[in-house]
Amino acid sequence: MTLAAVIPAKHSRNPNDVLAPGVIRVMKDDGSVDPLHDPALSDSELVSIYTAMVRVRLLDDRLVSLQRQGRIGFHIGSIGEEAAILGSAFAMRKDDWIFPCYREFGAALWRGMELQRYIDNMFGNANDTVKGRQMPDHYTAREVHFGSISSPVGTQIAQAVGFSWAAKLKGDDVATIVYFGDGATSANDFHTGLNFAGVFKTPTVFFCRNNGWAISVPTERQTASASFAEKGQAYGIPSIRCDGNDLLAVVSATREAVARAARGDGSTLIEAITYRLSGHSTSDDPKAYRQENEVEEWRRRDPIARLRRLLTTRGLWTDNDQTAAEGAAQEEMKQAIAVAEKTPLPAQSTMFEDVYAETPWHLREQAEYLARCPRPVSKH
Amino acid sequence: MPQMNMVQAINDGLRLEMRRDPRVVVMGEDVGKVGGVFRVTAGLYDEFGDDRVIDTPLSEGGIIGTAIGMALYGLVPVPEIQFADFIFPAYDQIVSELAKFRYRSGGQYPAKLVIRTPVGGGIRGGLYHSQSPESVFIHSPGLKVVCPSNPHDAKGLLLASIRDPDPVLFFEPKRIYRAAKGEVSEGDYTVPLSKAAVVREGSQVSVIAWGAMLYEALEAANQAQSQGIECEVLDLRTLWPVDIDAIVPSVKKTGRVVVVHEAPRTCGFGGEIIALINEKAFLHLEAPPVRVTGFDTPFPYTLEMDYLPLAHRILPAIVETARY
Numbered sequence: 218m219t220l221a222a223v224i225p226a227k228h229s230r231n232p233n234d235v236l237a238p239g240v241i242r243v244m245k246d247d248g249s250v251d252p253l254h255d256p257a258l259s260d261s262e263l264v265s266i267y268t269a270m271v272r273v274r275l276l277d278d279r280l281v282s283l284q285r286q287g288r289i290g291f292h293i294g295s296i297g298e299e300a301a302i303l304g305s306a307f308a309m310r311k312d313d314w315i316f317p318c319y320r321e322f323g324a325a326l327w328r329g330m331e332l333q334r335y336i337d338n339m340f341g342n343a344n345d346t347v348k349g350r351q352m353p354d355h356y357t358a359r360e361v362h363f364g365s366i367s368s369p370v371g372t373q374i375a376q377a378v379g380f381s382w383a384a385k386l387k388g389d390d391v392a393t394i395v396y397f398g399d400g401a402t403s404a405n406d407f408h409t410g411l412n413f414a415g416v417f418k419t420p421t422v423f424f425c426r427n428n429g430w431a432i433s434v435p436t437e438r439q440t441a442s443a444s445f446a447e448k449g450q451a452y453g454i455p456s457i458r459c460d461g462n463d464l465l466a467v468v469s470a471t472r473e474a475v476a477r478a479a480r481g482d483g484s485t486l487i488e489a490i491t492y493r494l495s496g497h498s499t500s501d502d503p504k505a506y507r508q509e510n511e512v513e514e515w516r517r518r519d520p521i522a523r524l525r526r527l528l529t530t531r532g533l534w535t536d537n538d539q540t541a542a543e544g545a546a547q548e549e550m551k552q553a554i555a556v557a558e559k560t561p562l563p564a565q566s567t568m569f570e571d572v573y574a575e576t577p578w579h580l581r582e583q584a585e586y587l588a589r590c591p592r593p594v595s596k597h
Numbered sequence: 598m599p600q601m602n603m604v605q606a607i608n609d610g611l612r613l614e615m616r617r618d619p620r621v622v623v624m625g626e627d628v629g630k631v632g633g634v635f636r637v638t639a640g641l642y643d644e645f646g647d648d649r650v651i652d653t654p655l656s657e658g659g660i661i662g663t664a665i666g667m668a669l670y671g672l673v674p675v676p677e678i679q680f681a682d683f684i685f686p687a688y689d690q691i692v693s694e695l696a697k698f699r700y701r702s703g704g705q706y707p708a709k710l711v712i713r714t715p716v717g718g719g720i721r722g723g724l725y726h727s728q729s730p731e732s733v734f735i736h737s738p739g740l741k742v743v744c745p746s747n748p749h750d751a752k753g754l755l756l757a758s759i760r761d762p763d764p765v766l767f768f769e770p771k772r773i774y775r776a777a778k779g780e781v782s783e784g785d786y787t788v789p790l791s792k793a794a795v796v797r798e799g800s801q802v803s804v805i806a807w808g809a810m811l812y813e814a815l816e817a818a819n820q821a822q823s824q825g826i827e828c829e830v831l832d833l834r835t836l837w838p839v840d841i842d843a844i845v846p847s848v849k850k851t852g853r854v855v856v857v858h859e860a861p862r863t864c865g866f867g868g869e870i871i872a873l874i875n876e877k878a879f880l881h882l883e884a885p886p887v888r889v890t891g892f893d894t895p896f897p898y899t900l901e902m903d904y905l906p907l908a909h910r911i912l913p914a915i916v917e918t919a920r921y
Contacts, residue, residue, distance in 0.1 A: 316666075347703040357702040364669070365702040369693045375659055376694070379666025379674075386622075386648050386672070405686070409659030416654055571704045572738050574762035577791070577838035 230429040230436060230511060232518045235460040235490050243465035244523055248530045256308075256468040260533050266307055266464060267528055270299040270521050271539075272546040273323040277495070279550055280339060280353075284499040288558070289339045291353045295320045297462070297494030300520030301426050302396075303327055304467030305489070308475060309394055309422075316364040316377035316395040319354050320426070324396075328361035336553040342560040348571070349563040371397055371404030374423070378410045381478070382419040392478035394422040394471070400431025402448060403439050411486065415452035420478030422471065423454070423486040426461065428493035429515075433506040449486035461489030462520035491520070565592075598780040603773060606748035606781045607637050607713070610755040611675065613785060615645055618673060621759065624651040625660055625677030634679055635715060635774055661687035661712065665695055668708045673759060678714040681768060682725045688733075695764045696739030711758045715771035716744070717809050717859050718891075719905055723898035729808075729860040729891070734766045735837040735869070741790060742836040744768040746811040748779045750834055753788030761790055770808035777812075791835045793843035799827035802919050803847040805870060806857040807833040810906060814857050817911035826919045836866060844870065845877050852883035853918045857906050862890040884921035889914045 235242055243251045258266075277294035284292050295302055298320060306324035309315065315324055322335055334346050338356035341349035346357045355366040364373065364380075377395035384391040401407055402425060414421045425445050429436055442448060449456035455477070459470040467489055474485035492515035496503045503512075528534035569576060569584040576584075601609065615621045623638055623645075629652035632639030642650040653660050657678055664674035678684045684691070691712070698708035718727035734740050741763050745751040751769070758765040796811065797818055806814035811832050818828035829847050833839060848854055854874055856867035867888040874886055889906040897904050 345703070346705065347701060350703070351701055355701070357705045359702075359705040365698060365706045367694060367697070367701065369689060372662065372690060372694050375662025375690065376666035376669065379663030379668075380670045381666070382663060383667040383670035383672045386667075387670070405658050406662055406690075409654075409656040409662065412654055412656065413659050413663050571700045573741075573838075574699070574707065578841060579838060 230492070232492075232514050235463070239458055240490065241457060241459040241466045241470050242463055243469060244463045244527055248526060250465060254466060254469040256465055256472060258465070258468065260531070262307075263524075263528060264533055266303050267521070267524050267534065268542050269323065269327055270303050270524065271542050273299050273303070273326070274521055275543060275546045276322070276550060281495070281499060283339070283554070289353055290341075291499055292339065293319050293354045293498040294495055295323055297515065297519065298426055298428055298491045299323060300464040300524065301461040301467055301489040301491045304464045305394060305424050305471040305487075308468045308471035309392065310475065312362070312391050313475065314362040314364065314380060314391065314393045316373045316380065316393060317366055318373065318396040318398060318401070318426075319366050319368070321396050322354065322356070325356065325358050325361065325363045328358070328363055330356075330358040330361050330363060332549060333553045333556060334358070336550070336557045337560060340557040340560070341562070342557055343563045344560050345563070348567050371401040371406040373397070374401065374410035375406040375413065378414045378419050378421050381421040382413070382417055385420055390479055392420045392422055392475050394424050396424050396426060398431060399425060399427040399429070399436050399439055399445055400434065402445050411449065411452040411454055411484070414484040415454050418481070418483035421484040422474040422478060423449070423484060424471070425486065425488045426491055427488050428491050430493050430497070430503070430507065432497040432501060433503075444488060446486060446488035454484045454486050456486040456488065458488045458490065461491030462518050462523060464520060464524050492518070598782055600778055601748045601781040602775045602778050603745070603748050603751050603769065604635060604637050604775060606752040607755055607769065608639060608641070609781065609783070610752035611638065611641060612644065614756055614759050615641065615649060617785070620671065620673040622649045622651065622667065622672055622674050623677065624653050624664060624674060626653060626655055626679050628652060628677050633677060635771065637713070637769070638677065657683055657687040658690055661690040661695065661710070664710050665690060665698070665708050668710055669706055673709065675711045675713060675759060678712060680726050681714040681716040681730055682728045684714055684730065691734070691740070692737045696737045700739060707762060709762060709764055711755070711765045711767050713767045713769060715774070716768040717770045717772050718896055718901050719772040719809065721898070721901070724895045727896040727901065729768070729858065731766070731768060731836055732860060732864060732866045732869075735866055739764065741765045741838065742768065743790065743834070744770065744808045744836055745834060746770065746773070746808055746832050747777050748781045750788050750794075752781055753786050754790070754834060756785070757787040757790050760787065768808065772809040773812065788834065791838050791840050793834055793840035794832045795829060795843065795847070796832045797828060797830035799829035799851070801827045801851055802829070802853040802855060802915050803851045804828050804830045804855045804857065804911070804915065805833065805844065806830065807836060808859075810857045810859055813906065813908045813911055816908040817915055820908065820912050821915045821919070824916060826915060828915060839870070839873075841873060841877070844874065848874050848878045849881045852881050853921070854882075854886040855889060855911065855914050855918055856886065857889045857911055859891045859905060861893045862888060863893050865890055884918045887914045887918050
């Protein structure tokens with residue numbers, strides 16, 4: 218009896234992984250593009266996506282400083298993953314829906330969520346879309362078809378399958394993209410979600426941001442599979458691996474997935490190979506578990522710098538444009554932060570609202586009791 | 598009015614609501630062609646088809662997770678968990694997600710499901726086909742918890758649950774699925790949530806029960822009467838939010854309380870009911886409130902009748918309370 222050879226895991230988090238066979242990569246190092254997968258975006262599309270990526274990066278930087286200054290409690294960002302997030306959000310159609318993880322504020326803003334609402338969430342103030350009930354970066358934006366964010370990992374995956382399944386049952390041409398990280402592929406809801414999606418052929422786009430790390434746990438500790446994409450095969454779901462730092466590759470992969478959903482051919486699992494350049498969140502110090510040279514290698518593949526080189530090569534972007542875009546983003550942020558900081562906190566009584574559609578007797582009693590109590594002396 | 602058992606009444610309620618509201622879908626393990634392992638969904642597949650009566654893969658987390666997504670899209674899913682004992686793979690989706698959706702989204706995304714699931718023992722089901730996990734869901738803000746005791750209430754409470762804007766855990770006491778029979782109106786009616794029923798009036802001891810144990814409480818109350826003790830028996834019907842306006846006046850009248858439930862004693866719902874009584878009617882009490890419950894052990898197979906709080910254990914509690 219011979220045992221089948223076990224294929225060793227290939228997760229090196231080496232930036233050259235994107236050169237592996239089968240990985241969609243459009244923007245080559247020499248500045249040219251692969252015509253096979255080029256989504257042929259217009260000049261204005263490229264410029265507006267690039268501008269959005271710059272804005273998201275500046276926001277991330279600013280929010281980290283606000284947290285360090287003690288002005289907000291927390292931030293969980295997307296530094297290094299902007300092409301994966303913006304490219305996929307761009308490729309979704311207006312009526313499509315987004316079920317986010319917690320790093321996709323770039324997608325919410327791209328869809329049209331007001332910056333002020335996002336910043337209000339960072340401060341948990343009275344104008345926060347979730348009324349100060351959740352940690353920062355757990356906003357909601359239903360008006361732009363953007364779902365509700367929770368902290369348990371992967372739960373949104375099964376929900377997105379049910380949501381897109383309902384759209385299919387109703388006969389609506391609506392696809393749903395669901396974001397998650399490489400760590401979530403170990404969670405129950407990833408497997409049950411893909412299984413239901415495969416069985417019922419739901420129009421779901423599973424978008425795995427393989428950013429190399431789940432807090433301190435590297436990809437080779439999440440799986441012995443040679444890729445995250447290949448997990449789709451077990452569930453009868455076609456997979457695509459793409460260079461997640463290549464905006465055009467991400468757009469191309471996501472468009473293919475949306476087209477499959479729209480044709481009624483079911484779901485797609487996309488693995489976008491990217492890298493979390495920052496810590497997991499402002500509560501994390503990655504120096505404790507990873508080498509700086511690994512980070513440096515990925516910094517050289519920074520998705521924003523790569524797209525800027527393409528724009529520059531095509532004569533679409535100048536240093537002056539960069540200065541103007543950064544200045545506009547900084548000014549907009551400054552104003553939004555000033556407004557958010559001046560906005561009062563949610564009233565105490567709001568703690569008891571929205572638990573149920575109508576407030577039951579026991580919550581009315583508890584609210585009345587709390588109103589009689591002295592307020593806490595310090596905020597924390 | 599026709600006679601129905603619990604299974605028939607719940608089936609009748611589901612059919613009525615699926616005819617009335619095209620958004621209602623039934624989903625779960627074996628609910629389709631075979632009509633459920635207890636036949637509660639029998640015939641629905643034939644009438645409403647595969648898109649509305651859905652046999653799912655065997656994954657409780659997947660059933661509830663996808664049902665939440667369907668609800669967010671605008672459907673009204675009524676998923677079945679085949680036995681409440683198997684609900685725990687879906688616990689995260691129910692407690693972390695379903696219960697909190699309205700709150701955590703600032704009211705933008707209310708997620709509404711009615712999760713039907715058989716509960717309770719006395720059917721030779723052992724550890725994993727007998728449990729009564731109501732208190733863990735009562736302890737999760739955002740959920741409503743219902744447990745009917747008779748066919749009329751089962752249909753009316755189910756229709757009220759489906760039309761209620763909040764997520765509901767609908768616990769069906771399987772020991773009386775076929776044993777509890779009664780007249781059930783064929784038409785559309787609801788039994789309001791959070792309203793208990795006084796099923797026996799009395800002046801000396803308030804006995805609070807629900808589900809299958811209601812019949813044990815009534816039997817014990819009848820036996821107590823022969824000893825000259827008049828019991829008032831309350832069927833809570835909705836466990837949470839509980840009908841405090843039914844409990845407090847009864848206790849103020851009798852001054853004596855016995856709470857009965859199948860679930861383990863410690864942190865069972867009986868403890869919460871007694872705490873509420875202490876807070877709201879302490880000066881009216883003539884005796885310490887008493888719990889007659891299951892034990893703090895896993896649910897046993899061979900000795901299940903010793904485990905269950907049947908009439909033979911409720912009666913002495915009533916007598917001791919009355920004579921305290």
